[in-house]
Amino acid sequence: MSVQPIDTVGFRPAAPARLAKPASRWSQLFGRASRNIVQWWTADSFRHPHTSRTLLGVTYHTINDPQAVARVLRDNAANYRKPSLLRRLFPLAADGLFGVDGAEWRSQRRLMAPVFTPAAIQDFLPIFVGAAVETAEAWTAQVPRVIDVGAGAVHTSFEVISRALFSAEQGLDGDEAAGHVAALLAQSGKAGFLALLGLGRLDPSPTARAGRRAEAFLTARLAAFIAARQADPSPPADFMTRLLDALAADHPPKEAARLALANAVTFLIAGHETAANALAWTLYLLSEQPKVQTWAAAEAREALAGGGSPAEVLERLVYLRWVLQESLRLYPPAPRLDRQAAADDQLGDLGVKKGDYIGVWPWVLHRHEALWDNPDSFDPERFAPEARATLHRFQYIPFGAGPRICIGAQFATAEALLILTHWLARFEFAPVPGHRVEVTSDLTLRPKGGMPLRVSRRL
Numbered sequence: 001m002s003v004q005p006i007d008t009v010g011f012r013p014a015a016p017a018r019l020a021k022p023a024s025r026w027s028q029l030f031g032r033a034s035r036n037i038v039q040w041w042t043a044d045s046f047r048h049p050h051t052s053r054t055l056l057g058v059t060y061h062t063i064n065d066p067q068a069v070a071r072v073l074r075d076n077a078a079n080y081r082k083p084s085l086l087r088r089l090f091p092l093a094a095d096g097l098f099g100v101d102g103a104e105w106r107s108q109r110r111l112m113a114p115v116f117t118p119a120a121i122q123d124f125l126p127i128f129v130g131a132a133v134e135t136a137e138a139w140t141a142q143v144p145r146v147i148d149v150g151a152g153a154v155h156t157s158f159e160v161i162s163r164a165l166f167s168a169e170q171g172l173d174g175d176e177a178a179g180h181v182a183a184l185l186a187q188s189g190k191a192g193f194l195a196l197l198g199l200g201r202l203d204p205s206p207t208a209r210a211g212r213r214a215e216a217f218l219t220a221r222l223a224a225f226i227a228a229r230q231a232d233p234s235p236p237a238d239f240m241t242r243l244l245d246a247l248a249a250d251h252p253p254k255e256a257a258r259l260a261l262a263n264a265v266t267f268l269i270a271g272h273e274t275a276a277n278a279l280a281w282t283l284y285l286l287s288e289q290p291k292v293q294t295w296a297a298a299e300a301r302e303a304l305a306g307g308g309s310p311a312e313v314l315e316r317l318v319y320l321r322w323v324l325q326e327s328l329r330l331y332p333p334a335p336r337l338d339r340q341a342a343a344d345d346q347l348g349d350l351g352v353k354k355g356d357y358i359g360v361w362p363w364v365l366h367r368h369e370a371l372w373d374n375p376d377s378f379d380p381e382r383f384a385p386e387a388r389a390t391l392h393r394f395q396y397i398p399f400g401a402g403p404r405i406c407i408g409a410q411f412a413t414a415e416a417l418l419i420l421t422h423w424l425a426r427f428e429f430a431p432v433p434g435h436r437v438e439v440t441s442d443l444t445l446r447p448k449g450g451m452p453l454r455v456s457r458r459l
């Protein structure tokens, strides 16, 4: 199917208003800016190559120059480590792949890489399709009506991660887990004063209390799952068994269980929240641009009608890929990447001191005025091959970049594309009159209050 340019001018995707001057320190520590991190940006942040702020004696640089981003994430990556603060904000996952550094990171990454190679991902494709079709069938019985497709996406992506990595034995029901994961992210993303001082446990706020309950709940369930796996003489040959076997070779059983728990939490959260948000934002953009949706749906139907394996269906998708890429540009589900300098460094004209924090924010980088034409508009054709070739490799990084690039990037891309294909082939998605879509973010970027859309059968 050849792709015709579609005019998307005139639609301005939802985004928070930009501040005229930086949020006050009070707001950053206790107020609105501490609760919703995409709201603290000024209009100037989207124009300058870097901005710096010092708060409680800690300097935080945000960098938007792709060359500097390349240096931090790739060329001098050894100097830019996961911040020590991460351990305080997210202790449960701190010893998992996302949180560790140096030799420990290399060893864990080497261990897990084989589960996420393109060849290994082929085995997961039927799981993606199965979960997509189950949700579609539940919706078929209800439409036409308003459905929170955000909740549907969370449910579906949870089923995917649970079946693909844990053989659905993790002892957590998707909808129940989703609530706890959301509470945990809200608590961890709330970089409030007590959390910054490492005293998050004393925080009496409802968000912090809900976060602590979620942490206890997820720890108990996943620890029981791991103990059962360690005792199982013939466990399923999945990610978890592979991880436990490898950890058992180098660590005593208690330590292996602790590291396995950190990674179970890491993969459960990293693997389903982000993918769900990508789905919700993509459906929102398509609902607002019916021509783009019609085109993507026609491609989805044609791809499915061609028959064959899910891998063959994926190969037939061209336009939907651009739509997904543009959605990940406008709404990067992981809106921030944080690092801390181990030694002084120079990033172009920016001098970095040992201990300084560096923020690479896809949220800002992907909408930067010096890097993109009409950065806030929705235009999937930015990702047509000729246009894509003009982009700097480090100006578009929804999955990060360099050695710590998302291990699940190909998994997530195939998952999102197959789910969208099955949903768009069956349904039409339209905005709900009167509902205002709002962006909110703690550690991930998501639609505030879900994503209600009017869903009807596609004729």
Ligand code: HEM
Pocket: 097, 098, 099, 109, 266, 267, 270, 271, 272, 274, 275, 278, 332, 333, 334, 336, 337, 338, 397, 398, 399, 400, 401, 403, 404, 405, 406, 407, 408, 409, 411, 412, 413
């Ligand atoms: C659309 C979906 C996803 C997005 C946008 C996303 C984004 C990212 C980003 C930006 C990073 C780099 C963070 C940094 O450098 O600080 C990352 C790392 C990671 N992601 Fe994803 N991710 C997605 C899906 C997944 C999935 C499906 C999995 C697992 C099945 C996963 C597991 C991880 C892990 C374990 C890391 C840490 C890797 C390391 O440090 O070596 N992610 N992700």
